[in-house]
Amino acid sequence: MYVSIVLFTADLRLHDHPPLRAALDGAREVVPLFVHDRGVTDAGFAAPNRLAFLADCLRDLDAGLRERGGRLVLRSGDVVTEVCRVAAEAEADEVHLAADVSAYAQARERRLRRALEADGRRLHVHDTVTCAVAPGTVTPAASDHFAVFTPYFRTWSAQGLRGVLRAPRSVRVPEGIASEGLPSRTALPGVSRGLAAGGETEGRVRLAAWLRTDVAAYADRHDDLAGDATSRLSPHLHFGTLSPVELVHRARGKGGPGTEAFVRQLAWRDFHRQVLAARPAAAGADYRTRHDRWRSLETAREDVEAWREGRTGYPVVDAAMRQLRHEGWMHNRGRLLTASFLTKTLYVDWRVGARYFLELLVDGDVADNQLNWQWVAGTGTDTRPHRVLNPVTQGKRYDPDGTYVRRWVEELRGVEGRAVHEPWKLRDPERAVAGAYPDPIIELADGLARFKRARGRD
DSSP: OOOEEESSSSOSSSOHHHHHHHSSSEEEEEEEEEEEHHHHHHOOOOOOOHHHHHHHHHHHHHHHHHHHOOOEEEEEEEEHHHHHHHHHHHTTEEEEEEEOOOOHOOOOOOOHHHHHHTTTEEEEEEEESEEESSSSOOOOTTTTSSSSSSHHHHHHSSOOOOOOOOOOOOOOOOOOOEEEEEEEEOOOSOOOOOOOOOOOOHHHHHHIIIIIIIGGHHHHHTOTTTTSSSOOOHHHHHHHHSOOOHOOOHHHHHHHHHHHHHHHHHHHHHHHHHHHHGGGGGTTTOOOOOOOOOHHHHHHHHHHHHHHHHSOHHHHHHOOOOOOOOHOOHHHHHHHHHIIIIISSSSHHHHHHHHHHHHHHHTHHHHHHHHHHHHHHHHOSSSSSTTTOOOOHHHHHHSSSSSHHHHHHHHGTTOOOGGGGGGSOOHHHHHHTTTTOOOSSHHHHHHHHHHHHHHTTO
């Protein structure tokens, strides 16, 4: 009988948690540990919205552990230093940790393993905690990863998933292990006013409601901007308050085209993880270079500011950017449109947009965010890298009566119907209704021509 540590990272739950289950098997006591990682803060990834959601998650995790006789131990600083310190205090023999894919996470794991082994302790790393199919599990014949989603999805779909683990009934924590106090979102400045609540309890309630009422229509409605018919589970997947393995099992158990489309999105998430695991540099460098000569920030400064503030003059783009600022979240179709507008219509480096999204997105994830931005910019895995999304056409297609635009662009709430997507065409009396809404910062034809020249396709 021995003492184990479970180091929680992006897996802040009790249900379907392989590291926790493994730590409890045979151990006399277990230390559930979370370390506020100084390295994450120093790298600029500790954004207010994610810190607020994290605070909710930690408080909920602690409450769940206390219901089972345990508690969460919180520390701050260098993860390796703090884990080794807690291990010494608890006289722990081993540490259990979920695998992760970023270069930073992999380096942290290597450092932790060396430090623990130097003290005579073991590190156990568990796959399929933050993904359904672990990176490297499925690979094509001539590569270490899939570079195209469709063949990956076929192989991914054929994989058998592990079973879902029940939450533990009891957790015994050693006495005398000091802990910092639990954080609270109310003490954090700069949090989006409409930010959703975090925590496993909230995530499981949302999942149950989604599977019960909305997932059946997902295949038909997932691009409906005004209908808001997506699951909104991405923050819970990012923080691991929900298990992707459990989501796939439960969705497949429902059956139907809606759940098939939803599972496909979960596979996209795993796809990006296996790309980043194999090519960590893709977090900041082109996966497939197009030799772009992006506009300098000095030249594009005013355009970038207009894009950030939601005043480009293209209503669906501005609506999505204002939703991002208010909620710390954006509809997936909005993400595609805003990213295409920045990288292809304005011809601004995708890293500028990816960095801004990470400042606000509660689900801001290195793999999904960076590789989705690259997909849209044409430097990633998209098989049609030069496609450009027209915001007017897209707005009319995915927000046909303008409800989404009017919801987020206050200046246009008096403009009725599809006309809201082209306010510059309104007659004078109608134009006056639009008030201070700006004219377009660029003609779409001019942006398209510049992009084609830059890519050598004119």
